Amino acid sequence: MKRPRFLPDNFTLILIGLVVLASFLPVQGDAAHAAELLTNLAIALLFFLHGAKLSTRAVISGLGHWRLHGLVFACTFLLFPIVGLALRPVLEPVIGAELYKGMLYLCALPATVQSAIAFTSMARGNVPAAICSAATSSLVGIFVTPVLVLLMLGAAVQSMPLGEAIGKITVQLLVPFVAGQICRRWIGAWIDKNKAWLKYVDQCSIYLVIYTAFSRAVVDGLWSHLPFWQLIALIIACCVLLAIILAIVSFVAKRLGFNIEDRITILFAGSKKSLATGVPMAQVMFSGAAMGTLLLPLMIFHQIQLMVCAVLAKRYGQRPED
Numbered sequence: 001m002k003r004p005r006f007l008p009d010n011f012t013l014i015l016i017g018l019v020v021l022a023s024f025l026p027v028q029g030d031a032a033h034a035a036e037l038l039t040n041l042a043i044a045l046l047f048f049l050h051g052a053k054l055s056t057r058a059v060i061s062g063l064g065h066w067r068l069h070g071l072v073f074a075c076t077f078l079l080f081p082i083v084g085l086a087l088r089p090v091l092e093p094v095i096g097a098e099l100y101k102g103m104l105y106l107c108a109l110p111a112t113v114q115s116a117i118a119f120t121s122m123a124r125g126n127v128p129a130a131i132c133s134a135a136t137s138s139l140v141g142i143f144v145t146p147v148l149v150l151l152m153l154g155a156a157v158q159s160m161p162l163g164e165a166i167g168k169i170t171v172q173l174l175v176p177f178v179a180g181q182i183c184r185r186w187i188g189a190w191i192d193k194n195k196a197w198l199k200y201v202d203q204c205s206i207y208l209v210i211y212t213a214f215s216r217a218v219v220d221g222l223w224s225h226l227p228f229w230q231l232i233a234l235i236i237a238c239c240v241l242l243a244i245i246l247a248i249v250s251f252v253a254k255r256l257g258f259n260i261e262d263r264i265t266i267l268f269a270g271s272k273k274s275l276a277t278g279v280p281m282a283q284v285m286f287s288g289a290a291m292g293t294l295l296l297p298l299m300i301f302h303q304i305q306l307m308v309c310a311v312l313a314k315r316y317g318q319r320p321e322d
Contacts, residue, residue, distance in 0.1 A: 011203060012303050018211045019299075022292075026215035035212045042205040043280040044176045049201060050138070051180020052191045065129045068262050072111070072133040075249050075270030077144050080107040081152060083244055087237075094233045099226075101153055102297035103237065108148035109278045109298070110141025116269045119309045123316035125264030133269040138277055142174050145281060172284050209279045210295070217292020226293070238301040242308060245271045264316055268309060275302040 027035050084107035092100040111134055120130035184191070191198065249270045253263040278298050286294060 012306075014203075014207065015210055015299060018207055019214050022211050022214035023218050026218045027212060028215065028219050032212065032215065035208070035215075039205075039208045039212050039283060040172065042208050043283060044172060045201065046176075046205040046276075046280060047173050048176040048180040048183075049191070049198060051177040051182075052184045052187055053180075053195070053198075065126075065132070065262075067256075068126070068129050068258065068266060069133050069136065071253065071256065071266055072270040073137065073140070075245070075252075075266070076111050076137055077108075077141075077148065079248060079270075080245065080273070081148055083107070083241065083248075085152065087241065091237050095230060095237055098293045099230070099234055099297055102294045103241070104152045105149060105282065105294055106273050106278065106298040106301055107241075108145050108152060109273045109281070110145060111137040111269050112272045112274045112276070115306060115309070116272050119268045119313040120265050123264045123268070123313040124261070124319075125268065125316070126261040127265075129262065130265045130269050133265065137269070138274065139177070141274075141277060142170070142177070142281075145277075146285060149285060173281065206276060206279050209283050210299075213279075213283070213295055214292040234297060235300055235304075238297060238304050242271070242301065242305055246308070246312075260319075268313070272305050272309065273298065273301060275299065 081104070084104050087103075088100065091103060095103070116134040117127065117130045121127050246267065249267055250263070253266040258266065275298060279295060282295055
């Protein structure tokens with residue numbers, strides 16, 4: 001049977017299912033400790049595979065387009081936080097302080113890799129530049145995101161010193177990533193050949209974090225203090241944030257004189273936030289805190305950005321060849 005258009009993708013459906021499962025059957029007690037250990041191991045494997053997948057040659061070859069990469073990084077790590085903080089007087093009273101922290105957290109995250117490249121390709125943009133920007137954004141985010149989170153959230157990160165935060169990120173995320181890069185010379189061909197099923201390893205890592213995070217949040221009373229109207233307000237807030245970012249990125253890229261292919265790359269690489277990086281990074285930075293509320297804005301924003309960017313990519317892809 002043909003898949004109905006109104007249904008989200010399977011990945012999103014499973015995430016929704018895990019939230020529902022955690023709401024009725026949360027993991028707790030000794031099982032929660034075992035699940036957290038398994039989750040940390042899965043995250044290390046996730047970043048090891050990210051390092052093994054990433055072609056160093058592709059990154060180096062695209063570094064010459066420094067104006068484009070600089071603008072993408074500015075949009076990802078400066079524009080998003082500035083807009084998120086500027087919207088505080090409007091957002092925090094409506095969606096609440098805890099969900100607003102989640103909005104600030106997503107603003108600090110690096111850009112997506114796979115979807116930014118896929119949408120750029122679909123829209124006939126500058127794909128090599130998209131590969132370089134998205135990949136290096138993900139790598140740079142390992143260091144920049146903790147700094148931004150500590151600056152914007154402060155005590156919400158359990159008063160963790162900056163050095164300790166970066167140290168934890170380095171040990172649990174960067175070390176496996178570098179190990180993957182080193183091992184690529186031996187396993188790179190096998191990784192490239194088996195990308196089709198290895199993506200499920202990535203997804204399963206995210207599934208584990210989502211389920212354990214929301215289980216912890218449910219045990220702490222997430223749904224008892226999150227009314228339905230607040231969830232609707234959060235969806236609207238994510239739509240407003242994405243609309244503002246898309247408008248500013250598109251305007252600035254055009255004013256700076258980039259051609260249409262580069263503007264497409266800047267739009268898709270500079271307006272998206274990575275769920276694949278954000279979920280495990282939250283597991284490291286907010287260990288012991290109730291992450292369900294923190295990750296809810298990121299999950300909603302992730303789905304909205306995919307739907308909106310899919311429409312934009314299709315429209316750009318249909319433009320005349322000249």
